[in-house]
């Protein structure tokens with residue numbers, strides 16, 4: 001009974017309207033508007049409501065034409081990056097009450113073209129990401145295509161890059177970066193952090209190839225280490241730090257002062273491994 005009463009009190013708590021805030025949203029439809037403008041909406045706020053929930057409320061109750069991009073609602077897909085109260089944030093991870101303001105200013109991320117309202121054109125970022133070959137490159141193509149075992153990697157070697165592999169491609173770091181704002185050629189913190197991530201992966205043999213791709217104007221040397229990218233990153237990737245380590249690795253590589261170990265060998269099938277009883281067989285592959 002007591003447990004039921006507690007659950008019911010908690011439910012009431014999250015349903016109760018705490019206050020009403022004003023969303024000031026940048027609207028822009030390139031097919032209709034000569035230039036962007038700000039539109040205001042009154043939004044009743046319940047405990048636990050995020051900025052994304054506020055946008056859903058507006059779309060469902062006040063203006064169905066409002067456009068933005070979102071998917072997972074849990075800080076994983078990276079699609080709801082916006083400029084909220086002058087800071088690049090994920091809308092689904094930003095609690096309205098934590099902003100401690102009755103005015104919520106929402107704009108699309110800076111440093112991107114606007115497709116519509118709060119939807120930025122992230123294609124330039126994705127193309128730069130793709131251009132630096134963000135995947136494990138190996139010489140043993142036969143093994144890659146028909147694997148006979150796992151590539152050996154120790155827990156310590158995994159530690160060396162795991163933090164940088166948490167990137168969700170939300171693009172907030174580019175929205176915060178002063179170099180991205182002034183230099184279209186600059187690869188940006190997202191792509192460069194991924195160069196570092198794959199170069200540090202001992203299974204990979206593509207670091208020289210990536211160095212050739214990025215050792216140019218617009219590569220890591222263009223980074224002034226403002227550090228704004230790391231301040232806004234919602235996953236703790238710390239792309240600013242990755243770029244400085246990348247510069248150091250490149251320099252040591254150029255001066256031939258550092259030989260990179262690897263690539264990691266293939267471990268043979270485990271010896272003396274036995275299948276535990278009563279484990280069902282996996283289903284047939286579908287592709």
Ligand code: SF4
Nearest residue numbers: 167168170171173233
């Ligand atoms: S480095 Fe951080 S801010 Fe930049 S795209 Fe990846 S997750 Fe987003």
Ligand code: FES
Nearest residue numbers: 071073078080092
């Ligand atoms: S909706 Fe996926 S990160 Fe916000």
